[in-house]
Amino acid sequence: MGIVIESSVWEPKTSLHIFIFVANFLSIFLLPNFSNKTLTPFDHGTSPSFLRFQRNFLLIFIFASGMEGISSVCGEFELAYYGVSREQMVVHLCVGYLVAFFFSGFLGVLCDLIGQKKACLSFCTLHLLVGIWRRITLQPSVWVANICLSLATSIFSFCFETWMAVEHDKLGYRRDILIDTFWLMTFFESASFIGSQVLANWLLGSDVGKSVVAPSIASVILAMITIIYITKCWAKTPQMAVFKEYRMSFYAYIFCVFWILWAPTLVADGREVHLGLIFPCLLGARMLGSTALPWLTSGPSSIRTEDYLVYAFIIMGLVLAVVAYDYQEIGVLVTLFCLFHACAGLILPSLARLRTMYVPNELRGGMISLSLAPANAAILFSLVQGGYYRNIGNATIFAFASLGLFGAAGCMHVLKRWGKQPYENGHKL
Numbered sequence: 001m002g003i004v005i006e007s008s009v010w011e012p013k014t015s016l017h018i019f020i021f022v023a024n025f026l027s028i029f030l031l032p033n034f035s036n037k038t039l040t041p042f043d044h045g046t047s048p049s050f051l052r053f054q055r056n057f058l059l060i061f062i063f064a065s066g067m068e069g070i071s072s073v074c075g076e077f078e079l080a081y082y083g084v085s086r087e088q089m090v091v092h093l094c095v096g097y098l099v100a101f102f103f104s105g106f107l108g109v110l111c112d113l114i115g116q117k118k119a120c121l122s123f124c125t126l127h128l129l130v131g132i133w134r135r136i137t138l139q140p141s142v143w144v145a146n147i148c149l150s151l152a153t154s155i156f157s158f159c160f161e162t163w164m165a166v167e168h169d170k171l172g173y174r175r176d177i178l179i180d181t182f183w184l185m186t187f188f189e190s191a192s193f194i195g196s197q198v199l200a201n202w203l204l205g206s207d208v209g210k211s212v213v214a215p216s217i218a219s220v221i222l223a224m225i226t227i228i229y230i231t232k233c234w235a236k237t238p239q240m241a242v243f244k245e246y247r248m249s250f251y252a253y254i255f256c257v258f259w260i261l262w263a264p265t266l267v268a269d270g271r272e273v274h275l276g277l278i279f280p281c282l283l284g285a286r287m288l289g290s291t292a293l294p295w296l297t298s299g300p301s302s303i304r305t306e307d308y309l310v311y312a313f314i315i316m317g318l319v320l321a322v323v324a325y326d327y328q329e330i331g332v333l334v335t336l337f338c339l340f341h342a343c344a345g346l347i348l349p350s351l352a353r354l355r356t357m358y359v360p361n362e363l364r365g366g367m368i369s370l371s372l373a374p375a376n377a378a379i380l381f382s383l384v385q386g387g388y389y390r391n392i393g394n395a396t397i398f399a400f401a402s403l404g405l406f407g408a409a410g411c412m413h414v415l416k417r418w419g420k421q422p423y424e425n426g427h428k429l
Contacts, residue, residue, distance in 0.1 A: 010330045011274040012281055020284035020338075027291035034295070050173050054181055056233050057167070058188055061160050063226040064120070065189040067127045067219050068156055069196025071149050074204075074215040078134075090387040094380060095143065096150035101376035104154045108369020111155065112362060116163030119155055119365070121230060124223045126152040131220035135213050158368035161185070161352055166361050178356060179297060182349035186290035190283040190345065197279060278334055285338035289345025296346075305350050306416035310409050312343045312350075317405035319343075324398035354415075378404075 079089050111119035126148045133145060164185070168178055203214035296303045319340045323333065359367050378400075385391045 009274070011277050012334060016281055017284070020281060020288060024284065024288050024291060027288060027295070031291075031294055049171070050177070053167070053171060053173070054184075056229075057164055057181070058184060060120075060226055060229055060233075061164075061185055062188050062192050063222050063229070064123065064156060064160060065192035066196050066199075067124070067222050067226075068153065069193040070200055070215050070219050070222075071127070071130075071152075072193075073197050073200045087388065090383060092143075092146050094383050094388070096146050097376050097380040097383065099147050099150045100154045101373060101380060103151060104157075104369045104372045104376060106369075107151070107154055108158055108366040111159050111162070111369075112365045116159050116166055116365065117230065119159040120163055121227060123152050123155040123159060124226045124230070126155075127219055128223035128227070131216040131223065134216040135220065154369065154372065157372060158365045161355075162361065162365040162368070165352075165356060165364060169361060175356065179349070179353050180294065182352040183290045183293040185352075186345055186348045187287050190287045190290070194280045194283050197276065201276070273330060278337075281334065282337055282341045285341040286345035289342035289347075290349055292342075292346050293349050304416070305353055306412055309347060309350055309354075309412045310416065312347050313405050313409035313412060316340055316343045316347075317402045317409065320398045320402035320405065324395045324402055 079092065084092070107119075111122075130145050130148045130152075161182075164181060165178070168175075168181070199218060200215050203218060296308050297305070319336045322336060355364060355367070382392075382397050386394065386397055
C-alpha cells in the first residue's frame, strides 16, 4: 500500500495584488490635492522643454530597467536549462560580485571622466553583446555573459542617476523639481522589473527548448532601441571631470543580500511557494514606497530628508531582525518583506536627493560606484561562506544585515546633527 504525501502550496491572495495596485494609483493621483505644490508629478509648469526632457529620460530608463529585469529573471533559468548545478550557480554569482567589487570603483571614476552618455551607451552595448552571444551559440560561455552582465549592473547602479542630474543642471532647470524625477525613476524601475517578468514568462512559453533564447532576443531589441534613442535625442555631453578632482574621501554604505535570501527563507518550512506571484508584490510595495516621497517632502507638513530616513532604516533593520529570529509563517514573512521593499522604495530616491545636496555632479558617479565596494564585498563573503561552504546560516546573514541597517540609521542621525541647515549649501534645491 503506497503512501500519499500531500503537498501544501502557499500563494498570495489576488486581493493583495489589487490592494497594492489601488494604493499606488491613489498615492499618485491624490497627491496634488494634499500637496503644497498645485502641480502633478508629471506637469511642473516650468516649460514644455522640461516635460520633454523628463519623459525622454524616463523612457530611456524604462528600457534600461527592462534589460536588467530580463537578465535577472532569465539568468537562473538559463543556467538550470544547461545543466548547471547549484554549487556552480553559486560560483557564477561569486565571480559576478568579485568582478563588481574590483571594477565598480574604477568604472564610476571612468564614467565621470568620459561622460555619462558614453557610460549609458556602454551599458546598452554590454547587454547587446551578451544577447547576440547567447543567440548565435547553442551553449554560450556562462563566464563571459556573467562578467559582462555584472559590469552592466554596476554601470546601471550609478550612470543613469548621474546622467540625469548632470543634464538637469546643464539645461538650467530648477533643483526643487529634481526630486520628482528621482522617485519616478524608482517607481518605473520596479514597474519595468514586473513587466520584464511577464514578458520573459510569455516568451519562454511551453516549448522551453525553442524559446530559451527568446529573452535574449528581447534584450537585444531593447538595447538597440535604447542606443538609437540616446544617440538621436541627446547631443554630445562634454567631459565632466578631470582626474585630479578625485583627491577626496568617499562615504560607503552597506546593502544587505536580501535578493539572494528571500526565496530560501520563504520555503524554509517545506511548503511549496509560488515565488513568481510574490515577486510582483515586493516590487509593487517598492513602487508604493517611492510614491510616499512627494507626500513627505511636499505634503501638508514637509519633513526633512534626514529625519524620515532615520526611521526608514530602523524599520528595515527591525524587519530583518524578525526574519533573523527564524520566524517561518509565510504570510507574516511576505508582509514583512513588502514592508522592507516599501522602505527601500522610499530610501533609494531620498539618497539620490542627499547626493544632490552634498556631492558635486562631476564626482557623483565615482562616489556611488566606490560606495558599492563594501556592499559587493559583504555579498561576496555571504555567498562564499553561506552559499558555498555553508559555514553560516541565512539567519546569521540577516542578523548582520539588520545591524548594518541600524548602523545606517545612526549615520543618518549624525548627518542630521551635522547639517543644521540641510538645504543651505552649494547645491541649493
